[in-house]
Amino acid sequence: MAYPIVGEAKIARARRLMQRANILLSVDSFAGAEALAAGMASEDTVADVLVIVDTGYHRCGVDAAEAADFAAAIAPLPGLRLRGLITHEGHAYSKPGEEGLHNASVDAGELMVAAADELRARGLDIDVVSVGSSATARHTTAVDGITQVRPGIYAFNDYGQVLRGVVGLDRCAARVVATVVSHTEPDRAILDAGSKSVSHDRLGIHVPGAPGGYGLVVDLPGWELYQLSEEHGWLRWTGDGPPSELTIGQRVQILPNHICSAFHMLGQSEIIDGGEHVATWIATGRGESR
Numbered sequence: 001m002a003y004p005i006v007g008e009a010k011i012a013r014a015r016r017l018m019q020r021a022n023i024l025l026s027v028d029s030f031a032g033a034e035a036l037a038a039g040m041a042s043e044d045t046v047a048d049v050l051v052i053v054d055t056g057y058h059r060c061g062v063d064a065a066e067a068a069d070f071a072a073a074i075a076p077l078p079g080l081r082l083r084g085l086i087t088h089e090g091h092a093y094s095k096p097g098e099e100g101l102h103n104a105s106v107d108a109g110e111l112m113v114a115a116a117d118e119l120r121a122r123g124l125d126i127d128v129v130s131v132g133s134s135a136t137a138r139h140t141t142a143v144d145g146i147t148q149v150r151p152g153i154y155a156f157n158d159y160g161q162v163l164r165g166v167v168g169l170d171r172c173a174a175r176v177v178a179t180v181v182s183h184t185e186p187d188r189a190i191l192d193a194g195s196k197s198v199s200h201d202r203l204g205i206h207v208p209g210a211p212g213g214y215g216l217v218v219d220l221p222g223w224e225l226y227q228l229s230e231e232h233g234w235l236r237w238t239g240d241g242p243p244s245e246l247t248i249g250q251r252v253q254i255l256p257n258h259i260c261s262a263f264h265m266l267g268q269s270e271i272i273d274g275g276e277h278v279a280t281w282i283a284t285g286r287g288e289s290r
Helices: 008-018 030-041 064-074 090-094 097-121 159-163 259-266
Strands: 024-027 047-054 080-086 128-131 176-185 188-191 215-217 223-228 233-237 251-256 268-273 276-282
Touching: 008 030, 024 030, 024 080, 030 047, 030 064, 030 080, 047 064, 047 097, 064 080, 064 097, 080 097, 090 097, 097 128, 159 215, 159 251, 215 223, 251 259, 259 268
Parallel strands: 024 047, 047 080, 080 128
Antiparallel strands: 176 188, 176 251, 188 233, 215 251, 223 233, 268 276
16 A cells, blocks of 8 residues: 555554455554554554655655654554555656656665665664656666565556657557547547546646647547546647548547546456457456545
8 A cells, every 4th residue: 555544444444454465554654653553553463564755756755864764763663564665756757858767766766775774774674665656667676675666557558658758659558449429610529538538637747748638549640639528528630731530420549648547437448359359357446445
């Protein structure tokens, strides 16, 4: 669990889950660690925990320079077993160019390893040093001492990874298939896939110089998915010359900006192999965040 869980109800859910699965929980505050420890110790349970380290993204986590002191402070708490450190080096996405991405990734990995080494020098048994980001995975894993990587998008990839230069379109395995349902003007059309299908995720804050829009219309160069309502996707022509022809009922492929959100919104995937439908996959985790 790569972010802190807070509150008695969620700690109780974690205890129940621990009866049938090996899980690692995460903390980044002493108050949160104390509450988690108390909730576990009250049922004679011990939770494996990681300390979240802020390596530059400034979301969750203690400052890297303070990580060892914080980890050493929570290690004695009953109900907790300190296993290591965890980070999400998402800030690397915004660094310019391949070199910027590489340097930010390696810096994050080295901060993590240094903090883990300091904890081991204090006599603590640290066996997990975890990093996590699809764009940075090939860089942080080159840092000696990293034991775990948690890339999520990499299994299918998406438009954000293409724009970041991580993969090409040929390595993107998933599409949202939508239908042209309205085309009242030559340079404008409406699809039956809106924010409930591709999500409202934009890329500008993560990928420098990213174009606007809510995904790449793969098979319609010059058309931009520029606006969404819940059930509608708004296409406009931005290409050179007159708009290419669309027809009512035409099916188009959208490569989402963020594939994780699309999977969560739709909940079902049709698997195609060699042009043949071979399986249907159902997302089993939807609705479980509560």
